[in-house]
Amino acid sequence: MPAEQASPSYENLPLVVGVDLGGTQIRTAVMQGDKLLSRIGLLTGENPTPDRLIPRIIQSIEQAVKDAGTTLEQIAGIGLGAPGPLNSHTGVVFSPPNLPGWTDVPLRTILNEHFTLPIFVENDANAAALAEYMFGAGRGSRDVVYITISTGIGGGVIAEGRILEGIVGTAGELGHMTIDLHGPRCNCGNIGCLESISSGTAIARRANEIVAMGKGDELLAFALAHQQDDTANTPEDSRHVASHNHVHINARMVAEAAAAGVPIAKQIITTAAEGLGFGLVNVIHIFNPEIIILGGGVAQMGELLLEPARRIIEKRAMKVPREAARIVPAQLGSDVGLVGAGALVYYDKTV
Amino acid sequence: MPAEQASPSYENLPLVVGVDLGGTQIRTAVMQGDKLLSRIGLLTGENPTPDRLIPRIIQSIEQAVKDAGTTLEQIAGIGLGAPGPLNSHTGVVFSPPNLPGWTDVPLRTILNEHFTLPIFVENDANAAALAEYMFGAGRGSRDVVYITISTGIGGGVIAEGRILEGIVGTAGELGHMTIDLHGPRCNCGNIGCLESISSGTAIARRANEIVAMGKGDELLAFALAHQQDDTANTPEDSRHVASHNHVHINARMVAEAAAAGVPIAKQIITTAAEGLGFGLVNVIHIFNPEIIILGGGVAQMGELLLEPARRIIEKRAMKVPREAARIVPAQLGSDVGLVGAGALVYYDKTV
Structure with a gap:
């Protein structure tokens, strides 16, 4: 059919x-x-x-x-x-x-x-x-890009109603597109992939680096105070246990701290969100989709993540394909x- | 048909x-x-x-x-x-x-x-x-990515034998994919596009910046000595006239200087080539093409450009789609x- x-x-x-x-x-x-x-x-x-x-x-x-x-x-x-x-x-x-x-x-x-x-x-x-x-969310559209942002970042592309497969069926690895060639090394072996900047793992890594450098005291205090409220729902989340005399902060804690107004947490989320914005500019320029659907746990942060991403898109993407693309949450x-x-x-x- | x-x-x-x-x-x-x-x-x-x-x-x-x-x-x-x-x-x-x-x-x-x-x-x-x-060069393949590298960088994608069009037909802008979100501003308004790093214009811009900083004397001497040999074949090339008491160095001059062993010229070409390598890693991850065809005047530099690009691909692209992709010159x-x-x-x- x-x-x-x-x-x-x-x-x-x-x-x-x-x-x-x-x-x-x-x-x-x-x-x-x-x-x-x-x-x-x-x-x-x-x-x-x-x-x-x-x-x-x-x-x-x-x-x-x-x-x-x-x-x-x-x-x-x-x-x-x-x-x-x-x-x-x-x-x-x-x-x-x-x-x-x-x-x-x-x-x-x-x-x-x-x-x-x-x-x-x-x-x-x-x-x-x-x-x-x-x-x-993509019902009725023919050109759809789906991006899932959680521990990692995955993608799937529907072009004119067909799944973009590639010659051996591995196409659509949108999380493994380099957006910062001087950026961090990604788990996949590449450098500065979208996943290495905007995934839940990347957010947690940056938070813990900042805490380890002694620049995240307010974030650490927030995390310690709110630790019991947090419900582990990903393997990453479940690792927020104390180890080596420090708390492992996960992406959800950073998002909660950012929402509560902790400046360093807002900065961490904004960095991830701006990376996502550049990733979406690339998607808009490469695929000219009618709709970009964002799924996954990290995407559920909502405006905290989307507002800075949209600001990048507004400023950086070409007008015609930018205006053609709606960015919506997964359903x-x-x-x-x-x-x-x-x-x-x-x-x-x-x- | x-x-x-x-x-x-x-x-x-x-x-x-x-x-x-x-x-x-x-x-x-x-x-x-x-x-x-x-x-x-x-x-x-x-x-x-x-x-x-x-x-x-x-x-x-x-x-x-x-x-x-x-x-x-x-x-x-x-x-x-x-x-x-x-x-x-x-x-x-x-x-x-x-x-x-x-x-x-x-x-x-x-x-x-x-x-x-x-x-x-x-x-x-x-x-x-x-x-x-x-x-x-793409005859007989069903998943083809074509990239033209000259003054600018353009792209066209054939997926399963169909042109990737997008919803208003602007898809395939592979030159305007951000690969360095802290990179130079591109003519399109975006930041760190492949075009802003690896096009002929980008190579010329970097060369002239280096000369203006006083760090390109050997390149400048080479350009002055070889100026008359150069045949203008793009609008960019035709601008290699002396102005404001300095020679405008174009991409071809840099390539010739690099081929002749001028270290700073080699470095400039390598930077552009590595940028191209990251762009091609993205293309491999996103499209899983059978063949990537490189056209345009800058691509005619051949191994000078391709060798560093291939090194990045070898090191950074995922094995399965990397091994599936042949990179060939346009015909x-x-x-x-x-x-x-x-x-x-x-x-x-x-x-």
Whole structure:
């Protein structure tokens, strides 16, 4: 079914299975459009090698189908979102940093030995972009860029209704675009990537550096006072424990301190936000999108992050593509990856 | 005709007219594939307003058709490449810096009043990308990025055989991607664009700054000694005249000095080349192309520019998309824009 015919009236859409294969969790669901009919959550565990994990994925698919009160015969296909890099054309997962032990795993071929259904494998950020395009904030637009800002920064691009895949399916790594060639080294090995400047990890790193230099006393005091209020919701967050006689400050604490008016915290967030602004200028110049959708935990800071980013865009982006681009929050929340995985079945790559 | 059916056997291709509308020159040709059957060159002159220029474009089309010994009835369509920003969907040229007096000119509509043929208007860099994709270095690839490095830096992207247009047709401005957010201000108003670091203008600017600071004596001596050897081939080049008691050094002089071993010149070229390397890392991460085609006068420096750029790519780009991308020189030379304009007729936007 061509993507543009995907309809919000769920009765018209067939049932699909979506699997969101994450670094810590596997989520599986039977769904119709973005309506989940059943869902299974699994932890990947300590040693998530393919030989351990894939049988559990197969089990979870069978269980989700059962829980939805249906049978595999009623399912139109199975979509999997997985951490990149992977080849979406062949369904081979290369060696995602988040899935140790996975090297050149032919995920689609292996699953095809168990299921006779059409199976689609896609980079998780591309799947999320597809979800927002079909069922979320991008509905009705043909040129959509989705950026997720959390621990890292991921991207997915829909150009004229098609996922930008590239020759081996790794396109859309918007978090790994250098915006400061004299900037910090990124986890990916590159220098001054958007991710190394504007991600939650980057915000936390800068805050802790400043505290370590003795220039963040007010921030540290705020963090100590508010530590118990904070709810860990990412691996980064969970590391805000005292170690080596100092508190590890996370991105959320910095955002809260900035919102409460702590100057150094505001400065840290503004640096990240201005980096994001330059990243978005690049996206506007490169893709001329109709809509840029911002998702992920860090994007939930809202205006604290968006206001300085918008100021950069206003000042730096070319008028015509700038005025064509709306920047909006994501709509699908934490199920975006799961909905996107299922949406792969609705999206026909052969159009 | 879908792009993938474009054939190198010229007998199968219909005749088309291409018009390459540049800042100083308009070139018009009747062609079959990339074989030019007639060509007309016009200077845009001092005051190239639409009411003066468009009648001359129409005349040159009629003349080129006559010169090729054919009639308008034998022509399949007219393609125009023009400086951006423009809307390739509607054929409206917004307000190119290179075409003063042009503001929201409905070029396609105006030409349609004179010709009953299909008319296509496209950004000149996108048209050049199409030319290399159909008839040059990109033949046989489906995911192609074309970058032209001369006075400025332009880009055009072919993704899965389709020109990346964006919502108003301004996509592909790869020269205006920030790679150094603390870098120099670009002509476009942005900061640290690839163009502001790696274009011929940027190389010349840095050389002249260094000379003005008194740190470029050896470069200056080289430039003075070799001034007469230099052939001006861009507007920038033609400005290498003595003014304010100093020689204006252009990019070609710096390249020649670098090739001759002048250390400061090598350093200037290396800075530009490393900037290009980071730009190409971004292109590799964002597009995962099969082939990156480098055109334009500055790219003709060859290894002087490419070796440091490749070193950055080798060190900084992710393995999978890096190994998938070949970086090659453009093949179509100075007619690339003209061939691309004609190729627009072969490329069917409605596939």
